[in-house]
Amino acid sequence: MNYGPEIEVAIARARADVSNLHAELVRYGLVIWTGGNISARVPGAELFVIKPSGVSYDELRPENMILCDLDGEVIADTPGCERSPSSDTAAHAYVYRNMPAVGGVVHTHSTYATAWAARGEAVPCVITAMADEFGGEIPVGPFAIIGDDSIGVGIVETLTGHRSRAVLMQNHGVFTIGKDAKDAVKAAVMTEDVARTVHISRQLGEPLPLPQSAIDSLFDRYQNVYGQAPKGAMK
Numbered sequence: 001m002n003y004g005p006e007i008e009v010a011i012a013r014a015r016a017d018v019s020n021l022h023a024e025l026v027r028y029g030l031v032i033w034t035g036g037n038i039s040a041r042v043p044g045a046e047l048f049v050i051k052p053s054g055v056s057y058d059e060l061r062p063e064n065m066i067l068c069d070l071d072g073e074v075i076a077d078t079p080g081c082e083r084s085p086s087s088d089t090a091a092h093a094y095v096y097r098n099m100p101a102v103g104g105v106v107h108t109h110s111t112y113a114t115a116w117a118a119r120g121e122a123v124p125c126v127i128t129a130m131a132d133e134f135g136g137e138i139p140v141g142p143f144a145i146i147g148d149d150s151i152g153v154g155i156v157e158t159l160t161g162h163r164s165r166a167v168l169m170q171n172h173g174v175f176t177i178g179k180d181a182k183d184a185v186k187a188a189v190m191t192e193d194v195a196r197t198v199h200i201s202r203q204l205g206e207p208l209p210l211p212q213s214a215i216d217s218l219f220d221r222y223q224n225v226y227g228q229a230p231k232g233a234m235k
């Protein structure tokens with residue numbers, strides 16, 4: 001299968017990005033063993049790239065990332081296709097089909113955020129870093145069985161119309177979305193950081209709420225002004 005020069009370049013870039021970004025999950029301590037996964041949409045094509053299932057992070061390379069269509073079917077005769085794709089492939093595919101602005105999806109079982117997910121409790125927006133990145137609470141999605149698109153349905157239902165790039169899937173863990181895979185990885189890193197801080201704050205007493213007007217202005221500044229080339233909120 002040859003998709004033409006532009007799409008082949010985009011596929012190669014997505015393979016490299018997805019492979020390399022898995023190292024960030026390890027670097028930030030968000031995954032254990034072979035848990036977690038990242039995918040990236042291939043811009044300009046109805047395709048995405050995802051990691052193989054249950055393969056050591058040390059073995060992940062661009063050439064063993066798996067190319068799928070937006071139904072989550074592995075594209076035959078492409079590098080890596082001999083392996084089973086991530087258990088969450090159907091969930092990622094459902095997100096790409098139903099959230100056109102999403103260019104990357106990440107899943108982790110990072111400790112503090114997953115502890116909130118196990119309680120089925122949203123992380124309240126009580127620190128400026130949360131207002132910046134999430135624009136409010138990090139919501140909880142439904143419990144959903146692994147393997148089909150149920151998780152994807154829960155992600156889309158929960159995050160559509162929500163500012164948050166992260167959802168805590170009940171009794172499971174974190175799923176994040178982004179404009180691209182790096183953006184979704186950043187949301188996963190920030191999710192764990194704020195889940196930890198708010199948890200520790202609650203050990204000391206009841207965290208003070210942030211006024212909604214402050215949350216709104218912090219979110220707007222961080223998404224649209226902060227840094228060198230802000231890309232804006234997810235639409």
Ligand SMILES: O=C(CO)[C@@H](O)[C@H](O)COP(=O)(O)O
Nearest residue numbers: 035036037053054086087146
């Ligand atoms: O929690 C799940 C699936 O949601 C896990 O089974 C792992 O987090 C990753 O599985 P693979 O991506 O390696 O299949």
